[in-house]
Amino acid sequence: MKNRLNKFLFDFSVLSIFRRGSKNIFIFFVFTLLIFLLSSILFISNSIKSELDITINSLPDITVQRLQAGRAINMPLSRVNRLLAIDGVKAVIPRVWGYYYFANAGVNFSVVGIDQFEDQYRDLYTKLCDKFNFDRLKIDSGMLIGSGIDKILKNNFYQGYFNFVKPDGSLIKVKIDGIFNGDTKLESSDIIVMPSKKVREIFGMKPDEAVDFVIKIANPSEIPNIASKITQLYPDSRVITKEDLKISYQNLFDYKGGLFLALFVISAFTFFMIIYDKASGVSSDEKREIGILKAVGWTIDDILKEKFYEAFIISFVSFITALCLSIFYVYFLNAPLLKNIFIGYSSLKPEFDLPFCFDFQTFSIIFFLTVPIYIAATIIPSWRVASMDADEVMR
């Protein structure tokens, strides 16, 4: 079987595409748009996923919340010691933090309290403690903010400080002592760090309470075991392990991505019908041309091959064009419009850029969902054309 690429047939196919330009341009545009949508959706979801993966990996092994009537309420600090007594627990860190809604910009900040003498539950805070002079923060009663937040505050004419509104309505002015860059863009545009005492003051929390506890565990395989012990000890607690979070995030994303894909598949099949229809409508000129080809010695197979080349060239060029466009749209323009559909919390969280993330897997998904489907749509129309009678030329 010799199957070397037939350059002449290829040239002929390219010419055929151009000779029937208006029909093919229509197909090209619709198909490119479709692939563009698909790849943009996949790129956005991949980016957010990889961003979340970093976030989740930096999460604590176990987080314990206290529930009352199904809602999380503050944890009394008195529980720390009994939790520490469980075998395998390395550290229990009470967390003081909350979301602060900044109405002027319409965004939520995560305000996080840390204490230097404590074990830090997040790499970022350890780094911050190393980098900034924490004592000064205390004396100044100042705070550290992410670079993204700095931008937001500057846009709202805050220079070097910010006024928080306490629950009782009074203002509390906090100085900005430093600006940091997080590991992820999400981090930098979301987090404000200050001493725990200050956070309690801003949110009006009691000094003997924390929002929740973070538990560090020596041996990761013990996690499920210890989690169940905690629930036994304090039946009103909700225990969240890192693994739980990871899987539920993954599922949420696959689910959302899947929903969009299902929609996509429906539109792809609609497109399939359009192509089928377009390819089926053969003009009398085209009919005559096929007759000529067969009369001068082209077999059914040769004509099918020519039609395949045409379909492949159109779909592959569309594929590459759409891919380039959507890389530009997602990573350079930061996916306006589409991104918001995807991240449910985007209106609450501050803006962040989508990190570049492109792998072979995504590339193959986009390819398999588009090019073979297009070619499939042309099979029957091409065959119809190819099996027309050669005596067309005698009429």
Next chain:
Amino acid sequence: MIELRNVTKEFKVGANDKVVALKNINLRVKKGEIVLLKGPSGSGKSTILSLIAALNKPTSGEVIVDGKRVSKLADNFTSLFRRENIGFIFQRYNLIPTLSARENVIVPLIPSNPDSDWLEDRLKELFQNFSLESKMDVIVKNLSGGEQQRVAIARALINNPSIIIADEPTANLDKKLSLEFIEILKKLKNGHNSIIIASHDPLFFDLDFIDRQIDIHNGEII
């Protein structure tokens, strides 16, 4: 050698009507022979040609070319048969109007993926023979009638066919161009090719290089 044995061809028209285009035709054309089929319009000349080129199948009877029963071949093999044996010059030329002269001429060779150098030489030779060198890259619909016909001849000859078939070759040409065509035809006679011409143009009637003239009337040889 080309042989038609008891060939009858009927065409269906409408639901249950039919036209008998050929009635019990028996015909032999030897290798190297030049044959003229003549007869009024509608007598069945084109139908005979299309049967020899396996563009059509007889309703009954057989068409045998070089020992091969072409009337029995499946569609796929009729194409291969034409590719290897037949050069057909159609009445309406049947060029692809939106391709250039050169692209039209190579069309029959495309499926066999020829060697580029060989093809270039062959093209040069053909275009020179038919004084078309300057028209190589002109889109054929912009060529004159005579030029279009020469492109069609070049296309018919590109695969070195052993059988050359021309259907009413002078029907669309003026006298001068018709005579030019006859000159070309004369040159094609070389003892290896069989040439079959269908025409009712009197210009062909007393040419000495034509070996045989066959009269067709109402689908029968007389």
Next chain:
Amino acid sequence: MLLTPEIITILALDFIFLFFGIIAFFISIKIVKFWNLNSTSNLQYKLEKQSFLVATIIKYIFIVKLPLFLFFIFTADKLSDVITGAMCGAGVVNSVSFGSAMFFYKILNLYIFGFWLVLHHFDLKNENQPYTKYKFWLYIVGFIFLLIEIYLEIDFFTSLDVSKLVSCCGTLFSAASTSSFSFIFTINKLYFVYLFYAVFTLLILSYILKNSWMILGLNIVYVFISIISLIIFFGTYIYQLPTHHCPFCMLQKDYDYIGYVLYITLYIGTFYGVSGAIMSILEKNKEKFYYNVSIVFNIIYALIVSAYPITYYIKNGVWL
């Protein structure tokens, strides 16, 4: 059921295969029933044309299926991140009881559809089309296998469960496993090595003798012994771990994707061997081109797998 983009992709293509496969199936049935080259009837004329539609459909399915198979393995590998306990695709595929059956049909279909195209090629070489009925019978069988494969695949994806704990390949491919092939781990692994080289030597001998039946039989045996010896012996040198017997992990990046190279060479070598041998028998003519491709790829496979233990020995002075 998991609805990842990968799974949707595979299912969408399955749907297309099914759609076209059914069309081709009905045409094939008509052809095996009514095909008669001597007839000049309208039906025969129609069938001749429709046979090209079937051929186009089969070409399409085969050409898309080849890379899709690799994509499937890739997907199974990726799912192992989500499914508890699975380290690689093996755990994922075996998380359902019919996982290996599904895999078997996938591979079998690649051989059948590929061979169909070879038969088609030879059929169209001769004006009498001597293999037409055979090839459409073959497709009818192939289509039934395709149905089984698609059915198992859909069942597989719908029964995947993230919360279910599955075995990792370490336990699947060991004597402790309850699977049907676990008994082979109790046999001395050197027997399989001897057997592999014995079959390989015979295979080369059969090419020299140009005995088509021998080539056919030995290529089939070669597929099986290659995979078994890869799991039992050669694989352990790829992983450099005497206890790790997994045919999947070697597809991962940690082992330079060597698994893909191995499986693809093995497929090409044996595919050309088997199809060349069958065609030689049918055509009564030695299909040299097929044999040459087959020899080259079968030798490449043997060289690559042998290189692993040998370099290990040269480096470390001991066998695993």
